[in-house]
Amino acid sequence: xxxxxxxxxxxxxxxxxxxxxxxxxxxxxxxxxxxxxxxxxxxxxxxxxxxxxxxxxxxxxxxxxxxxxxxxxxxxxxxxxxxxxxxxxxxxxxxxxxxxxxxxxxxxxxxxxxxxxxxxxxxxxxxxxxxxxxxxxxxxxxxxxxxxxxxxxxxxxxxxxxxxxxxxxxxxxxxxxxxxxxxxxxxxxxxxxxxxxxxxxxxxxxxxxxxxxxxxxxxxxxxxxxxxxxxxxxxxxxxxxxxxxxxxxxxxxxxxxxxxxxxxxxxxxxxxxxxxxxxxxxxxxxxxxxxxxxxxxxxxxxxxxxxxxxxxxxxxxxxxxxxxxxxxxxxxxxxxxxxxxxxxxxxxxxxxxxxxxxxxxxxxxxx
Numbered sequence: 001x002x003x004x005x006x007x008x009x010x011x012x013x014x015x016x017x018x019x020x021x022x023x024x025x026x027x028x029x030x031x032x033x034x035x036x037x038x039x040x041x042x043x044x045x046x047x048x049x050x051x052x053x054x055x056x057x058x059x060x061x062x063x064x065x066x067x068x069x070x071x072x073x074x075x076x077x078x079x080x081x082x083x084x085x086x087x088x089x090x091x092x093x094x095x096x097x098x099x100x101x102x103x104x105x106x107x108x109x110x111x112x113x114x115x116x117x118x119x120x121x122x123x124x125x126x127x128x129x130x131x132x133x134x135x136x137x138x139x140x141x142x143x144x145x146x147x148x149x150x151x152x153x154x155x156x157x158x159x160x161x162x163x164x165x166x167x168x169x170x171x172x173x174x175x176x177x178x179x180x181x182x183x184x185x186x187x188x189x190x191x192x193x194x195x196x197x198x199x200x201x202x203x204x205x206x207x208x209x210x211x212x213x214x215x216x217x218x219x220x221x222x223x224x225x226x227x228x229x230x231x232x233x234x235x236x237x238x239x240x241x242x243x244x245x246x247x248x249x250x251x252x253x254x255x256x257x258x259x260x261x262x263x264x265x266x267x268x269x270x271x272x273x274x275x276x277x278x279x280x281x282x283x284x285x286x287x288x289x290x291x292x293x294x295x296x297x298x299x300x301x302x303x304x305x306x307x308x309x310x311x312x313x314x315x316x317x318x319x320x321x322x323x324x325x326x327x328x329x330x331x332x333x334x335x336x337x338x339x340x341x342x343x344x345x346x347x348x349x350x351x352x353x354x355x356x357x358x359x360x361x362x363x364x365x366x367x
Contacts, residue, residue: 045119178233247284
């Protein structure tokens with residue numbers, strides 16, 4: 001027990017030193033190292049797994065029972081390390097938020113951290129296969145769930161921080177969506193795609209399957225911000241022509257965004273992209289008696305939409321009577337809505353403000 005305690009203390013100390021060296025690298029003016037395929041990489045996973053393997057090897061030269069004790073202890077220490085790694089990433093973001101120009105390569109080192117998580121996943125699998133599946137012990141055949149959970153949380157935190165940075169850069173562009181310049185056919189979506197293009201090309205330095213996950217998350221961010229802008233601007237169409245123009249522009253935006261992500265290599269367009277088209281159809285429909293059907297379709301596919309969200313969409317149409325509104329909202333209340341397993345929230349991320357409404361075309365003052 002004394003030997004195991006001493007090895008534990010030594011492991012913890014060396015792993016902490018390796019983490020501190022890694023964090024120092026995050027603040028360099030130099031871009032991260034690359035592997036032979038051009039993916040960002042760090043030596044951290046190799047160093048950490050080497051620390052574990054060397055100590056296990058030494059123990060195996062003493063006795064098998066001691067080896068088994070050290071194996072369990074090593075995995076526990078690795079789990080603790082991954083929690084520290086995640087905490088270091090959180091502190092890294094805090095430093096960045098104080099001055100967004102520093103560290104110089106903040107985004108690139110987040111991508112490196114993601115690749116490190118993938119490397120840890122591969123290394124843990126090999127480590128476990130080597131020491132726990134050789135038929136010479138009664139240990140479990142899968143890495144501890146708590147260890148894999150710690151790794152998953154660290155990976156998700158890295159991706160979350162990356163999406164937060166993307167959101168910071170792209171969000172200002174959505175201030176001008178659903179404005180008069182947008183309605184008149186400006187290149188606002190082009191500007192949004194330029195920001196996205198920069199990030200998506202950076203995502204290319206991350207290995208699969210995380211690259212696809214980042215593209216999907218990026219797509220989700222864009223759609224939610226687009227709908228958020230729609231809810232906040234709350235423009236009101238005054239006739240069928242304006243509703244048609246409004247709907248056409250939304251459809252055009254949806255097609256352009258979908259085309260962008262296809263070009264970036266998104267293998268499967270997420271259902272979330274369809275929400276813009278459905279909202280567009282709801283605004284376009286000429287027969288208001290069909291609104292209940294349109295809203296039902298929207299609710300069925302996006303069950304986190306609220307009565308308030310639907311009310312805003314009806315307001316945007318500008319031609320919905322009180323009776324029709326009541327019919328539609330009563331239908332919503334009658335239908336029980338449960339979020340299916342794995343459903344990625346869309347509308348629940350969007351608060352409905354209550355500003356004064358503005359018409360699509362400014363009203364002419366009376367003289």
